[in-house]
Amino acid sequence: MTDGSLPALYAIQYSEFDIRKGAYVYYETAKTNFSEERQFNWIRNFVCPEPNLKDKLIVLTIDNQKLLGCPVIISDGEKYRNNRNEFRFNACFIVPAQADALKYEVAVRKLATYLRTLEIDSCFLTNDILKQEYLKPALDKIVKQMNENGQQCSVKMYSSVFVNLKLLEQQTEPPAIASSDVPMFCNNIDLSDLEQMDQMTQRVIASIDGLRHVNKIAQDTDTELALVKAAMQNLVYHNVIRLVPIFSYKNRYIVTPKIQKLYTDVSLQKELVFFVVRNGAKDCATFYECFSMICAFDHGSLVKDVVNKMKANNIDEKKLVQYCVLNDYLRRVRDYRISLDESVYINTNNLHSNGTSDGNDPSKSKIKKTLRDLCDGTNDSDSLACLGYIFNSRLIPTARKSTQQSLPPLDSYITLWK
Structure with a gap:
């Protein structure tokens, strides 16, 4: 994210490829680090590159400035027969070096698409008169409006064609997904959007009912828990779902x-x-x-x-x-268990240096150690339930499988509500 004292956009640099001059800067709305001939010679092969980089986002940094562009190559043997049967150009944004490139990507690609369409329909970029009269003023206005109007613009480019650009708002990273989280839709899903989602996301969405938690959804869909969490995290990031606690009548x-x-x-x-x-x-x-x-x-x-x-x-x-x-009218008061007697889980007098007890199965000792570590005040009853441990109305811990292990009496725990 750019600093508040820096402009959102320093300049727009429009470059073309000529068979005699190679890649060159046709127009730049302001002087930047990329304006100098020596600096541009270093990057010219990326600004107007070979076909393998066309339509790809190009990001280059020199000192405290960053260049973002999307090279365009239009092939037409008849129209561009004097320029190797193709026309290459790139309208690059020059932004602060610390700016997030993803914030500008949509605007850079959209401007490239506008210019490509105008060139195909009206020879807008290969006609020097049109470029002088329309392109240069339009690029100047885009930079000005981007910096003055909240990082967006609506500029008349040519005839009845308006260029509408907006920088993406930087979103915070979604929180880590817990097995006990319950997803709920916070926005309606368009069927056309659903068809474009991957099969994993479609399968996950079909299982969301506002009551089943992530671990349950993974079991019902026969899917790895990590994959379900990744899909949920993506849906949270795009504001499709929000996460709420498990519902229980004991909550x-x-x-x-x-x-x-x-x-x-x-x-x-x-x-x-x-x-x-x-x-x-x-x-x-x-x-x-x-x-x-x-x-x-x-x-x-x-x-x-x-x-x-x-x-x-x-x-x-x-x-x-x-x-x-979901709408923050109610807040869940969670209960956290804190163990008071560690010897209940691991008898240190009977452990060898390798962590296994005399005459006991090593796996059982590992289970006991895990339970002890879980009851440290950081895991609520929902998290423990997803791992196979439940607490009855008297707050006594009980393993779902009676053969799993013996559990401590009531006085070995305290419960913290918050």
Whole structure:
């Protein structure tokens, strides 16, 4: 990302290839590090390169400036018979060296596409009069508007042709995906967009229902967990899904300050009621019923306590909770287990230097060590559940497979809620 004191775009450098002069700069909106003849001689073979680099994003850096271009080659034996039957050009952006190239890529490619179309249709770039009258002023305006209008522009290039360019907003990297995360759609998916996605992403999307967690989706689709996480991370990055905690009637939630926005916005209220109504309900839920149920959550109440208290038969409590978490009206109060007695998991007196115990299976000792490490206050009950450990209503840990290992008594743990 560029520094706030630096312009988004220093200049645009338009270059062509001539059979006598080779690659040369036809016009540059301002002098840059790439303007000097010696510097340009170093990069000329990349600015107007051989066909193997055409339509590829070219990124070059000299000192504190970076050049980004997309070389174009138009082949036409009749039209360009005096120039080796082809025409090569490149309209390059000169930007700060620390700028992210991905932010400019779409704009660079789009400008190249505009110029290519104008040349094919109107000989825009091979006619010196048109270039002098239209191209140079248009490039100047693009740079000016890019720096003044929030890194976007709309400039008349020629006749009725307008060039509309915008730099991409730099997005933060998506968070790491946990096995216990539950994906929920936050935007509608266009069927045409779905067809363009890879088969892995399509398979993952078909399994998203707002209740199944990542580990469950991997099991149901018979797919490696790492591949499912990668697909989820990509969907989060493109704002298709958001991640919420696993739903359970033993969960605890608390109302957030954003509930005030829901209370005052009628459109949000209608959306809430439409989303949370129970399938097959005889009576439509009202916003008052939904809002009362949301406000019933506090630190001490489990979901099942709220459901039993409200007795709202026309409201699907699963949809209500997940929807409210997705929109930050409710926040999950998570429970973290902290072990107080490490000797329960590993008896250091019976361990050899290689980490195995006398007369016991090494794999069992490894399982015990893993469980001890997990109960360190950093893994909540959802994470432990995905690994095969569950906690009953008395917070006593229980392995799903009774033969897996014996687990410590209640007084070996404390539970941290946050």
